[in-house]
Amino acid sequence: MAQTQENAALQAMKEWLAHPQELGKAPARIECTGTFELHGLRYYLFRYKKTLLGSWLLGVCGGYEGDELEHCGHVWSEMEPYDESTAVEKATAMVEMIRAYWMQQAEKADSQGEDSERTGAFAGFVLLSDPSWDKAAFIRDLQEKWGLTVQEDEDEETGDDTLVFEEGKMIAAVSLMAAPIPNGEAELNAENNFLWPEAVEITKTHQAHLMVVVLGQEEDLLERGKLYVKLLASCCRQKNALGVYTSGVVFEPRFYEGFADMMQEGELPIFNWIWFGLYRSEKGICGYTYGMDVFGFDEMEVLDADADPSEVRDFLASMVEYVLSGGVTLHDGETIGFSAEDKHAITRSPGVALPVMTLKISYSAL
Template identity: 60%
Template structure:
């Protein structure tokens, strides 16, 4: 095995330091162009996203051999890769395009090309809002910006450190958790009156069109990074745009098919500080009067890899229809759900709203048409897969101003989920998605608070798809208003724990179960009861 082959083996095993030590130990006359290319790759692979020195070393090693490797797509890829992480995007784009010329169909090169083009604000058949492209425009009344203020606002409002590798008066480029953020001052209005035309869609802001006409320049904001989830990229995008909204001459935010009022954008973004998704920053919920009734559509779901949705020609209050679509969009994004043609969705056990997929009416491309039905007072606000939601219990806690932590609203949901984790009753999809958490939790259940996981990762929801098929049937049997039921067993335990007199006292205001201390004793008592209910259910089936 020669050294080149050995380097390839080390590279496959992520042993980059061995490659560096072996090649650098060779005499200069034995350091061939091929070995220099391998050394450069090792430096690139060893580097962190912001490790500028190692990427510069890679370029220095590769550059002298440009003529030798002019037809080698690997050399061009390595040059493009190093320039990309040096944030020299134009140079990187040229190298990655050469890779595709020499090696057609290279998927990795195409991904980098897409990112580079998004970052440079280019438009092409490969780059639009359908490829996870978080790109938006902050409209300015003057051709000027306060870059230092933006850096300060990112830090003070969102604890984001905008550390530049190379300072530029008209751009701010920095990295956050393997994502790249670029904010660039564009010294002209958005061409062809595009922003003004889309501002007309904002029925919440009567002055949107007239205000938008006043813009003389704009900030182009882009967030890139395939290694981060779409949700994380989307959150970072909203935070950066919100910070830009604090610029002195800001007029509006052009994104998601409309122009938002700056204060509306700021208020909606603030929901992230309460652990809520910024749905109204991501998605525009368009409303208009059709020939036969109210119509509503989403604009922005495709950025997250989801179909846009429409409700067409219904007799209802416009804002009721909008809120209906908001609930569905929130459910889809919160749970990474995919709605399919021919399926149904519902907000109660008895509701079955049809879903169809066809050419869009309100906007181009294929969209999901959701059947609309006004909710009765007893109907809930969540899809039919719902088992329980912490919001129900959190609302009681807040309305009655109970003197306990809000995390207590998640107590019994955490107990139910833990029992199923310990009995390996989870669905394959859920187990794969949260594999790291489950491994950690099984090793030491009290090393992490499962209630926080429910709040921050599952948005306070217990859904049937989290569990395997047998456990879904068990939940339908045990988690509801029938007898026996898990909520009733929780309530009975509270009565036993506090005693009848205290259980019925004014102190608890009918919510004694929220006051039970969360801990191992509570879990073990309830786990024994769930064991019994499971056995009873199994016997009843046989």
């Protein structure tokens, strides 16, 4: 008998749950409860039990195109109670979080094109020393620090590991993942933080993480970015928070939260959004940005500057502030400056520190 798509999804869900980092065994009971469509793909809803006497839990598997039997990798469960009235809504939120994660991690195969797959991909992680989360404290911190009021679903049970809420035209999601970030990815990126000597060693100790995602309309990128920083900064207040993994680096929590306070003064949180990498060449100090592509702009580089590292970082930061605050697109062959005597040449070419096309800004004025 030919295998059906539903049976293929059922088998994929069982295999995912049996993974050592999930249930570690096949569920005692599992059944498909329905389907829904999202982004032109079909998804299957499941309810399952860890043990025969346990409660029903929610899972999702997809997406499937047409009658294909291979899913696109969106298999997940937060192991939260199954509620028929909210199953589609919660499964949709899980799928959107997975999609945002892979959008952030995707390599830019078409990096020389004008568009970036990472544009609008506001997804990051707060590393935790143990798999727990004080959601009530997080909601209070959002209210007290940022004036954000979270309206939860009345049917959602206290202690739920996932929080999804709307803020204007945006959707925010925070979810506890009871396992380290796989494949040593966080540890590898922690090596990029030259400002935090203990970054790698502390990152190695994390046992779980909070995944933070903000979704919304493309024209609201700055507002989405601000909400994203507020969520991550509030997560930093969790007692078991070890680090913030975003923008290709792992930040120290107090550093990240401190720079988020720039928004209290009406400034853009550029040091939360953008990582300013620095290194020394044979001819001087070099610097680069990482994170501009999320806003739809090219990354910037300064090469071989006869200056102190802090001066190069501040120079790049001023350029980032100018571009993001004004929505300015810089082009190859142009100049940029803040006075008639302060003009800097712009060249667009393959990156030196990054595997993408970047804007080289001359440090010395013309």
